[in-house]
Amino acid sequence: MQKPLISLKNVKKYFPVGSGLFGKRDRWVKAVDGVSLDIYPGETVGLVGESGCGKSTIGRMVVGLTNPTEGEIYFEDIKLTDYRSKKKLGKNLQMIFQDPYSSLNPRMTIADIIQEPLVLHKIGTKKERRKRVDELLERVGLASHYGGRYPNQFSGGQRQRIGIARALVLEPKLIVCDEPVSALDVSIQAQILNLLKEIQEDMGLSYLFIAHGIQAIKHISDKVAVMYLGKMAEFAKTEELFNNPRHPYTKALLSAVPEPDPKLRNRERILLKGDLPSPSNPPMGCRFHTRCPMAMEKCKEMEPRLLSTSEQSMTACLLYKDKIAT
C-alpha cells in the first residue's frame, strides 16, 4: 500500500487569548482541536469550512510556519516537529497565499522574488538560477522577459502566477494553496485552477487546497475535508461528498452554494441559524449542535468521533454508526 506523503496525527493548535503582561494563560482559542489527516503523493485534498474554523492554521502547520500545540505531523514517516527535520525537509513543503497583492515584496523584481528560495537554500549558480526562473515563468504562462519587472506592473491573476512560480522553484512535493483564487475574477480563477492541475499532472505533486469557493474545491480536489470549529466534520472522496453528504453541516454548506442557474432558484435549502460559536468557548458535546437542524438530546453531551460511514467517507456525527469497524 502507498504511504502518505503528509500525515497529521491528532494535531492541535491553541492560541492564548487576553494574556497581558502578567496574564494568566487560562483562556485559549482552540483554532485546531484534534485533526488527523493523510495526504498521499499526487493527490489534492480540499479543505472547506466557515471563516475562522482553522483552515489556514492547519496549512501553516503543515508547511512549518507554526508548530502544533499538541500532536504530530509526519512527512514520509519523518516527524516534522523538530527544528532540524524542518530545515532539511522544508523545501518539500511550500505555500501559496490568498492575497496576490500583499504576498509579493513590491521592491523586488519578479526574478528575484522567484529565485529567493534558491538563494536562501544556496542552490545553484547565478546563471543556473536565472535559467530556472525563466523556465518557471514560462511554465506559469508568463513571458520570461517579465523577470525584470516589479509586482505592481502585474494584474492580480499574473501575480498569483508569480506566487505559484515561486512555490515551484524548490520542486516541492506538497503545496498548500490557501485561498489561491478567492481574490480573483472568475475568468482568472479558471485560468489559475487549470494551471495548478496541469502542473500537478506534470510534476506529480500534492496539494492541500483551502478555499471558500465550494465550486473550486469540487473541481480540483480528489478528497475533501469539511471542518467545523477546529474539528473535522467529514472527510470523503470528492464524488462521495458531493453526491452523498452525510454530516448535517456538510449538507447545509452544499445547499447554500449559489448555483449559476436561475431555474434552480427555488430548490430546497438548509438555512443555518445563528453564528459560528466562539472557538475559545466551543459548545459541549457536538460542536455543531447549537446550529444543527438534526440535533438530538444526546448531541449536547456526547462528542462524536470521526467514524467510517462508507468505504470512501468518514463522518463525525451521532446520527451515524461505524460501518467499517464493526
Place this chain on the structure above:
Amino acid sequence: MTSKEEWPLLEVKNLHASISTTKGNIIPVNSISYSIKPGEIVALVGESGSGKSVSALSIMRLNAPEIKYKSGSVINYKGKNLLELKEKEMRRLRGNEISMIFQDPMFSLNPVHRIGKQIAETVKLHRKVTPKEAKDIVLDLLKKVGIPDPERRMSNYPHQLSGGMRQRVMIAMALACQPTLLIADEPTTALDVTIQAQILTLIRNLQEETGISVLLITHDLGVVAEIADRVLVMYCGKIVEEGTVDELFENPLHPYTKGLMASVPELSEHSKRRLETIPGSVPNPLELPKGCNFCDRCPYASEECGEKEPVLTKASAESDRQVACWYPLGKKGEINHYAKTSNFS
C-alpha cells in the same frame, strides 16, 4: 401609456465618467444607459476594473473628486437628475431614500463608535422616534441580518466584530432608513456561503415585503442567478449585454457573457473537465483595443471587430434584450452569422 408602476425609479442616461491622469485619460464609465423599475433587483456584473463601483457611486454622488462627469450625463431618480442636485438635497436623499452597502466596510462604519449607536443615529436621522423606539428598531435590524445575541453586540466597536459580522452591520445600517433604492456593492463577497445565503434571502424577502429596488453589484454569477430579475454585463466601462436573468443564463448573446459563465465550475456537474477560460485579461484602461474592446480576447472576433465598435442595440423584437456585438451568439451558443446585427450597415 404604461401604468405608473412601470415607470423607472432610476433612469441612467449616457452616464460618462472620466479621470485624467498623468499618463492619459481613463474612462471608467463610458456612456452607459439603463433603468431600474420599482421593486426590481438589477445585477451589474463584470470583471474587476470594469467600472461597476464607479457607476454605482455616481448614483450616490460619492465618487472621488477627480472623477468628472461629461455634460449630458443623466441620472434621473423619480424624474430628478441627481447629478444636478444641490449637495444639501443630495444629502437628504442619500441614506434616506437611496442607501448603499459599500464594497469596503470601513467606508461606512465609524471605528470609534459602538455599532448600536451608529445604526440608531441613522434611524433617528430619518424617522421621528424616541431613543427607546430607536433601540428596538436597531435590535430588530441586527436580528434580521443574522447577528446572534444582538443585545450584546450593540455595544461592540467595529473592530470587535469579524469581517462577516461587520458586513452584516453595514447591511443593517443601509436598511435602517427604509430606502426605496438599495445599492449593494459586492455585499456578500467576504461572507461564507452559509451566511451569504442568509443575506440573499433577507434581501429577497425585503424586496417582496417592502418593494424596494436593488442595484446589486457582484462578479459572482451564482449570486446573480439566485436573486436578480435583470442583469447588466459590463466590460471596460460599457454595458455589453442586458437581459432578464432567465434569458441571459439560458442564452448569453455576448461572447464575454458566455465566457464568464463557462469559467464557473458548476456544482451539479460531474465531469472534471478543464475549465473554459477567457484568454488574456482585462485590458489596461489606458490602452483599450480599437473597435470592440473585447475583440483581442474573443474567440469569434473577425477583422471588422477590431475596427468598428459595436453599440448596444436591441437583440430581438419580442424582448428588451440588448447586446453590443457584431456577432451575437445563437441559441446553441454558436455564432450566428445571419444574425449579424444591422449595426454594420
